[in-house]
Amino acid sequence: MERLTTQQRQQFDDEGYVVVDNLLSPTEVDVLRHALAELEDSNRQDECFDWQGGHIVTIHGLPLLQGALSRLAQYRPVVDLISELMGRSIQLTGAILLDKHPQHNWDIGWHQDNGIYVDHIPDGAPEDIRGGIPVYSTLAMEMAQNVSCRISLDEAGFDTGGLYVLPRSHLENYGGNDKIEERFGDHVGVLAHQEPGSALCYRPLLLHRANKMTATGRRRILHLQYGPDDLKLPGTDTYPWPQGRPLTALESLLAE
Numbered sequence: 001m002e003r004l005t006t007q008q009r010q011q012f013d014d015e016g017y018v019v020v021d022n023l024l025s026p027t028e029v030d031v032l033r034h035a036l037a038e039l040e041d042s043n044r045q046d047e048c049f050d051w052q053g054g055h056i057v058t059i060h061g062l063p064l065l066q067g068a069l070s071r072l073a074q075y076r077p078v079v080d081l082i083s084e085l086m087g088r089s090i091q092l093t094g095a096i097l098l099d100k101h102p103q104h105n106w107d108i109g110w111h112q113d114n115g116i117y118v119d120h121i122p123d124g125a126p127e128d129i130r131g132g133i134p135v136y137s138t139l140a141m142e143m144a145q146n147v148s149c150r151i152s153l154d155e156a157g158f159d160t161g162g163l164y165v166l167p168r169s170h171l172e173n174y175g176g177n178d179k180i181e182e183r184f185g186d187h188v189g190v191l192a193h194q195e196p197g198s199a200l201c202y203r204p205l206l207l208h209r210a211n212k213m214t215a216t217g218r219r220r221i222l223h224l225q226y227g228p229d230d231l232k233l234p235g236t237d238t239y240p241w242p243q244g245r246p247l248t249a250l251e252s253l254l255a256e
C-alpha cells in the first residue's frame with residue numbers, strides 16, 4: 001500500500017525529509033504511551049536506559065526490549081512507509097526513545113547523524129559505545145540511502161523542542177561538527193512540526209538541530225533508524241538486532 005502522495009515523495013527526494021501526518025491512530029499512540037509508562041513504573045535499570053529524576057530520558061537499545069515500543073520498529077505502517085521511501089528490502093539499524101521535558105531539557109546545534117550501531121568498531125575507528133552498543137561514525141556516503149523516522153507521541157514543534165532541518169543538506173557528509181558550525185551556524189532552517197502519531201522521515205545526513213522546550217508537558221519521540229538490507233560498512237556490519245534481516249512487518253503493536 002502506498003502511504004505517500006506524489007508531492008510528499010518529491011519533497012523527500014529533493015529536500016531530504018517529509019512529515020507524514022496520522023501514520024498512527026490516537027489509539028496506537030496511547031498504546032505506546034502506556035508501554036512507556038509501564039517501563040517507567042518498572043524502574044528498570046540497565047545500560048540502555050538513561051534515567052533522570054524518575055523519567056527515562058533516553059533508551060538506546062529499544063529493539064532489544066519486549067513489547068509495543070520495540071514492535072513499533074517492525075509495525076506494518078512504519079515498515080511500508082520506509083520500504084516505499086527506500087524502494088528496496090530494508091533492515092532496522094537502531095531505535096532510540098527520546099523524552100524531552102522541562103526538567104530534562106536539551107538543545108543541540110546543526111549536526112548530521114553519521115553514526116550507526118554496529119556489530120564491532122572497525123580497526124582504527126574511535127571507540128564509541130552508546131547504551132552498551134558500539135557505534136561507528138561513517139566518513140563518506142555509506143548512509144546516503146538510510147532513512148530515520150521519528151514517530152512523535154506528543155506535539156513536537158516551536159516551543160516543544162521539535163526538529164529544525166536544513167532542506168537539501170543531505171548530499172554530503174560534512175565529517176564533523178566544527179566544520180558544520182562554521183558553515184551553517186547562522187542558518188535558521190525549517191521547523192518540521194509534528195503532531196502526535198506523525199512520522200518525520202529524513203535522510204540521516206540531513207542537517208538538523210533542536211531547541212529546548214519552553215512549554216510545559218513532554219515531547220516523547222521514538223527515533224527509528226533503517227538502512228537498505230544490503231548496506232555496506234567498511235570493516236564491520238550493522239548491529240545484529242533481533243528483528244532480523246530483511247525486516248518483515250508485524251500486523252499489531254501488541255503480541256499476538
Ligand SMILES: O=C(O)CCC(=O)C(=O)O
Pocket residue numbers: 098100106108113161208209210211221223
Ligand atoms: O530530539 C532532539 O531534540 C534532537 C535529537 C537529534 O538531533 C538526533 O537524534 O540526532
